[in-house]
Amino acid sequence: MAEPGGRGSTTVYLYELAWILPSIAIPVGMLAALAVTAFGAGIHLPSDDGRVPAAEVAQTPPFDAPGVKQTAPGRYEVVMTSQIWAFAPNEIRVPAGSTVTFVTTSKDVVHGLLIPRAHVNVMLLPGQIARVTARFETPGEYPMFCHEYCGIAHHTMWGKVVVEPRS
Ligand code: CUA
16 A cells, blocks of 8 residues: 555654543543542542432521521531522621531522631532531621622622621
8 A cells, every 4th residue: 555654654643642642541540530539538528417408498407597506605506598699697796706617508509608718618509518617716797708600699699707806
């Protein structure tokens, strides 16, 4: 068979190989990294506090009574629900120096809870219970935002933690 390319066609083949091998190696490497992080490093959903059916969040304790309650001296638990486009409650008041545990989930779509000043950053999946604890040392306002796009009024979904000076 005539070989018009001669050595040239061998070069093309090597170029192809140089592309094909990384294009196999990269996804294989990514899958391996996923497997190692998921099963080896134990990276998983934000908490294993369980699930409630998303449509029944509003009727299921503790989410039937969202709010702030004191659980011990200096410790508070905030039961919070999220829905388009609000947190309930959307204003939380605690005294300075409080340790606050948020027990929260979404009633409808994926939302997020971001409190930058308190290093809280959690996804709120429909019906998946997320539990996150933060310390509020300094008096002031700590804005909290939904940081997962959840529809047309996503940008209006925010609230705040008001940390009051100790009396
Ligand atoms: Cu809720 Cu974005």
